[in-house]
Amino acid sequence: xxxxxxxxxxxxxxxxxxxxxxxxxxxxxxxxxxxxxxxxxxxxxxxxxxxxxxxxxxxxxxxxxxxxxxxxxxxxxxxxxxxxxxxxxxxxxxxxxxxxxxxxxxxxx
Amino acid sequence: xxxxxxxxxxxxxxxxxxxxxxxxxxxxxxxxxxxxxxxxxxxxxxxxxxxxxxxxxxxxxxxxxxxxxxxxxxxxxxxxxxxxxxxxxxxxxxxxxxxxxxxxxxxxxxxxxxxx
Numbered sequence: 001x002x003x004x005x006x007x008x009x010x011x012x013x014x015x016x017x018x019x020x021x022x023x024x025x026x027x028x029x030x031x032x033x034x035x036x037x038x039x040x041x042x043x044x045x046x047x048x049x050x051x052x053x054x055x056x057x058x059x060x061x062x063x064x065x066x067x068x069x070x071x072x073x074x075x076x077x078x079x080x081x082x083x084x085x086x087x088x089x090x091x092x093x094x095x096x097x098x099x100x101x102x103x104x105x106x107x108x109x
Numbered sequence: 110x111x112x113x114x115x116x117x118x119x120x121x122x123x124x125x126x127x128x129x130x131x132x133x134x135x136x137x138x139x140x141x142x143x144x145x146x147x148x149x150x151x152x153x154x155x156x157x158x159x160x161x162x163x164x165x166x167x168x169x170x171x172x173x174x175x176x177x178x179x180x181x182x183x184x185x186x187x188x189x190x191x192x193x194x195x196x197x198x199x200x201x202x203x204x205x206x207x208x209x210x211x212x213x214x215x216x217x218x219x220x221x222x223x224x225x
């Protein structure tokens with residue numbers, strides 16, 4: 001049973017900011033929140049990871065409120081190449097990843 | 110970051126036969142993970158492969174169907190045995206790198222298996 005819940009799909013247009021929210025109500029104290037991106041015919045690719053508050057890298061930002069029961073992946077100014085499935089996971093140090101259904105993001109011109 | 114190579118990248122197999130998928134990592138890792146991704150679905154963990162011990166299987170997966178080898182710290186194989194069309198999926202190998210709490214998973218490009 002997946003530990004996270006996120007929207008099945010989202011649509012956006014090029015140049016827009018996209019925010020994908022994920023719920024993880026039962027997140028464990030030791031769990032980190034990690035987002036992966038998957039293109040067709042490829043394995044998932046790490047995007048960003050955080051524990052609390054805000055994390056930013058060259059690709060995205062991750063917002064995590066104080067209660068850590070949800071998180072929001074923010075993709076600034078998306079392009080057509082950002083069309084992919086985005087997975088939110090909460091996991092500890094066991095190495096095992098439990099994937100939910102993910103969010104299929106479709107970016108339109 | 111770890112680089113993972115999987116072979117074959119795809120195959121079409123007859124039902125009742127077996128296919129062995131190879132996974133090679135460019136660095137030594139303690140654990141390697143095998144996932145299955147059925148068409149249009151998310152990834153499901155099959156098992157964890159540890160060097161020097163038997164693999165640990167997740168609920169719904171058994172060693173007789175998915176035997177795994179882990180002869181050293183950079184290599185693993187997954188065999189899909191006695192295949193049926195329901196085994197048609199993408200099979201992915203994964204490793205993790207990182208600290209005690211925060212880790213990053215790296216995946217191979219996957220093996221697309223079609224059983225006819």
